[in-house]
Amino acid sequence: MIASERMLSKLDLLVELTDKERTAVQALPFRISRQPAKADIVREGDWPSSSFIILEGFVATSKNTGEGARAITALHVPGDMPDLMSLHLPEMDCDVRAITNCVLAFVEHDQLRTLCREYPRLLHGLWKGTLIEAAVYRESVVNIGHRSALARLAHFFCEMMIRTNANQRKARAHFPLPLTQTDLADITGMSTVHVNRSLQSLRATNAISYDQGQVIIHRWEELLSMADFNPAYLHLPEEALTIGTDGHLKSLAPKGGA
Amino acid sequence: MIASERMLSKLDLLVELTDKERTAVQALPFRISRQPAKADIVREGDWPSSSFIILEGFVATSKNTGEGARAITALHVPGDMPDLMSLHLPEMDCDVRAITNCVLAFVEHDQLRTLCREYPRLLHGLWKGTLIEAAVYRESVVNIGHRSALARLAHFFCEMMIRTNANQRKARAHFPLPLTQTDLADITGMSTVHVNRSLQSLRATNAISYDQGQVIIHRWEELLSMADFNPAYLHLPEEALTIGTDGHLKSLAPKGGA
DNA sequence: CGTCGTATTGAAATCCTTCAATACGAGTGG
DNA sequence: CCACTCGTATTGAAGGATTTCAATACGACG
Incomplete structure (x- = not known):
């Protein structure tokens, strides 16, 4: 699957897009990267200059506790952008790891920033995506703490x-x-x-x-x-x-x- | 404390602001509302047309589990905007309740949207605030699940x-x-x-x-x-x-x- | 063919919950 | 002012859910 298609079908779940906006997303320069299962994609403490969208496979964000246990905070599926937060939070506060073999499409933050500046609705969509991610965390807190x-x-x-x-x-x-x-x-x-x-x-x-x-x-x-x-x-x-x-x-x- | 001052001091933790941006925030029409402890401010299922910033007191976002237990997903302190997500997620997925007596300052979503359109850096700051909220949830998942x-x-x-x-x-x-x-x-x-x-x-x-x-x-x-x-x-x-x-x-x- | 990661099972230990009772202070109405 | 109630804090004891320890099995892989 083509990266921009995956990104568009994700955005379609978030906002209504015009043809012009679609074209702008299609013009994004993605860099495809394959990662084997268990590979570290980004590490806690990193300062990424790009983010990625998952094309295939599963990716987890995780944190290590003091006792050395690994806590998976979220599991991400194709279409998700697990480290999009690094667009505004310079330093990563969690690891991002490939759970299975996966195919990722990276975009430079500069490209995303330009896109957001020119197409406010796309920005709106990306923001909304991160808010839904937060909603998923909210439910996780309930799930883990109270069930x-x-x-x-x-x-x-x-x-x-x-x-x-x-x-x-x-x-x-x-x-x-x-x-x-x-x-x-x-x-x-x-x-x-x-x-x-x-x-x-x-x-x-x-x-x-x-x-x-x-x-x-x-x-x-x-x-x-x-x-x-x-x-x-x-x-x-x-x-x-x-x-x-x-x-x-x-x-x-x-x-x-x- | 004046609402815009509180909002500015929060934003100062997130982005650098110009005088023009400060002035724009100061011009926001806030509606002050006092809420007694335990009051429901927003309910799950609501479609708010405004959001608020906490001036005084503590506010919690919570969800009810099937067994009738109340799970507090996050505790919010003065300066926080607990239901800012409703700017992009029309329907609330959690309750927002006053824990103590508190003083809130409401702003219409339309006002915030206008502000964001005209001052991208303020938008950036608000988005960043929601991303930090997500980071706090991430840590909560670790805390509750693994400690x-x-x-x-x-x-x-x-x-x-x-x-x-x-x-x-x-x-x-x-x-x-x-x-x-x-x-x-x-x-x-x-x-x-x-x-x-x-x-x-x-x-x-x-x-x-x-x-x-x-x-x-x-x-x-x-x-x-x-x-x-x-x-x-x-x-x-x-x-x-x-x-x-x-x-x-x-x-x-x-x-x-x- | 040996090794490693994963799945499975048993048994003991422990953390945490639930049930139940008491205490204490604030607020209310007599 | 007192009696009453209600929400909160505290304690004991019993029960249950989950973890830890330990051992076995199984398949993939080199």
Whole structure:
């Protein structure tokens, strides 16, 4: 996939674009870079002069605790720009690592700044993207701090189901999520042993399968309720929340108004 | 304190401003509103047409879990704009509540949008502010997910020490933090009983006192190490991290480079 | 064919929650 | 002024969720 296309389809979830704005994004000079699984892309303390958009693969932002444990603060999927914050925060406060093999497209900050200066709506879109990222963090704080191990995992799967499918035409009840149980532990703040056991309980409900890095959702409604999941915090347009039907998934419109 | 002054001193921590930009901020039409403790300021699901800056008091953003528990995702101090995200995310994904009595200054979104259009550097500053908020969430995810109860509390006190003092000339080792233990429980994701006990352990180290909503830090270095705290994620300028000396606090410059 | 990372399982230890009771101060109405 | 209530802080004890330690299994890879 071409970098500008990926960036445009992400921006389409955030703002309405004119042809002129699309052309401006297409004119951005991207530098494609392939990274193997586990590669450090950016490190805490770095002062990047460019940011990247993920074309393929999974990327995590993580921080190390004093005891040497690695905490994954967020998992990023194709279309995300995990280190966009460096456009305004000069020094990185977290590591950015490739979880799987991945393909990234880098753009110089200067290019992005020029783009933002000339096309305020694109700036608006990028800002909005970072605000949604913050909303995801907010939900993470709730998830990790206030839900049981089982619910935490279920919630994570729900979120990934939506986010990895957000720019597809047809969302599928079957999607790749090639994480180790150690990754899941670092994401959810639990031990690998307990991830293993909770995963077994989760499978035992028959709501979901998770093998070989492939998630298959069998009973979406049940998974939602186990996870206490409401997709509103993802701030996706209605279309992106209406899950297509390759399996037996229905719509995801939040229930009832404010 | 005048609203525009508060906003300017916050912005001064984020970007360098020209006199013209200062004047533009001073010209903003603020609407002052007093809120009693526990008042709902904005609710999940609302579509606000204005945002506010805190002049006095503490405000929390919170979400309710399915089991009816209230999770506080962030605590905001004077100078913060807790619902600024509504400028770009139309629907609120969390509640915003007054923790203490507080004084707020509301500005219409239209006014902010005009300001941003005419003064890109102010826009830059506001965006940067939201990015720092995201960085605080990142650290929260680490704190809640990967540290012990004692460290979690210690970390929270460290953060509040820095953030409440960031716009003072002279930081003090003594500052107000009028929270109930229930609030602390909702913030750190623990039970009130355990907050109570952890607080006692924390006091027993003689690093800190916390009574009557007043924090007194006796041994900053020790508190830092208990908390595994590094202020880099707050992205404050050097000056704001150099703690003055009313007690016996030293500088806070992060140790060693990347 | 040995090694390494990952998944799985058992058992013991511990952190933390829950339940339950008491204490204390502020505010309210008699 | 007293009795009453309510929110908050504190303590004890029991139970449960999760971690840690330790061992085994399994597949990928060189």
